[in-house]
Amino acid sequence: MADDGALQELGQHIAAVLADQVIATSVVHGELMVTARAEQIVKVVSFLRDDPQCLFKVLVDICGADFPERPKRFDVVYNLLSLVHNQRVRVKVEADDLTPVPSVVGVHNSANWFERETWDMYGIMFDGHPDLRRLLTDYGFEGHPLRKDFPLTGFVEVRYDDERKRVVYDPVKLPQEFRKFDFLSPWEGAAAVPPVLPGDEKAEGQEPG
Numbered sequence: 703m704a705d706d707g708a709l710q711e712l713g714q715h716i717a718a719v720l721a722d723q724v725i726a727t728s729v730v731h732g733e734l735m736v737t738a739r740a741e742q743i744v745k746v747v748s749f750l751r752d753d754p755q756c757l758f759k760v761l762v763d764i765c766g767a768d769f770p771e772r773p774k775r776f777d778v779v780y781n782l783l784s785l786v787h788n789q790r791v792r793v794k795v796e797a798d799d800l801t802p803v804p805s806v807v808g809v810h811n812s813a814n815w816f817e818r819e820t821w822d823m824y825g826i827m828f829d830g831h832p833d834l835r836r837l838l839t840d841y842g843f844e845g846h847p848l849r850k851d852f853p854l855t856g857f858v859e860v861r862y863d864d865e866r867k868r869v870v871y872d873p874v875k876l877p878q879e880f881r882k883f884d885f886l887s888p889w890e891g892a893a894a895v896p897p898v899l900p901g902d903e904k905a906e907g908q909e910p911g
Contacts, residue, residue: 709734712789715755720746733790740778740795740803747809750782750791758782758791761806764816766824768850774798776826780806802829823848842871 706729713727713734723742728735738746750758760783767777774796782791797803805828806813817828818837825846828834836843844857855874863870 706732709789712755712791716750719753720749730792733792736791736793738793738795740797740801743778743780743793743795744804744806744809746793747780747782747806750793751809755787756784756791757786758784758789760785761810761812761816762790764813764820766820766826766848768824768848770850772796776824778803778820778826797826799825802827804828805830807831822846825849 709729709732713729713736716736717724717727720738720742723738723746725737725739727737736746736750747761750756762781762783765779765781767779769775769777776797778795778797780793782793784790795803803826805817807817807830814832815837817831818834820826821828821831821834822836822838823846835841839847840860845852847856857874858871859874860869860871862868
């Protein structure tokens with residue numbers, strides 16, 4: 703594993719050659735982080751694969767992160783490995799709901815399913831992907847479950863209907879609204895300090911025995 707000094711030198715090399723494509727480089731937790739422009743990701747990943755000082759020929763993973771408060775709410779993160787130099791690099795680009803990120807399947811064939819998973823979980827589109835469809839959820843699934851605004855309960859529930867002898871999809875129904883608590887109940891705990899329990903009202907106005 704390279705030390706921070708070597709990674710910083712590599713980051714400076716990448717930033718110098720890709721001055722128009724790379725926004726910033728830094729070393730975080732012993733790994734090189736490259737922040738790139740989304741529309742230039744194919745050129746950045748191609749350079750990292752082919753440059754003799756880089757040789758990041760293994761695409762380990764593509765993942766996402768959601769920050770709804772930002773105009774470009776998504777981070778798309780590419781984790782790359784160089785077996786020759788025993789180094790890792792993490793490339794990050796920002797994306798929004800409507801603007802596709804160029805696909806890197808032409809550079810790393812393994813990106814095919816990684817990009818499909820990212821689309822499935824976050825709804826991030828990849829321009830030029832040969833088969834961008836869901837991978838982990840069902841074809842009729844509604845929404846993208848790793849978005850911060852996706853409800854924890856989902857929109858539908860899947861169950862096997864014994865009468866119809868098949869899997870059916872039903873809207874989620876919550877027989878009890880679990881977000882509304884009766885704080886006077888001894889079973890759910892009291893928010894007041896000191897706690898108010900059933901029967902305490904009978905002791906009001908009485909002198910302690």
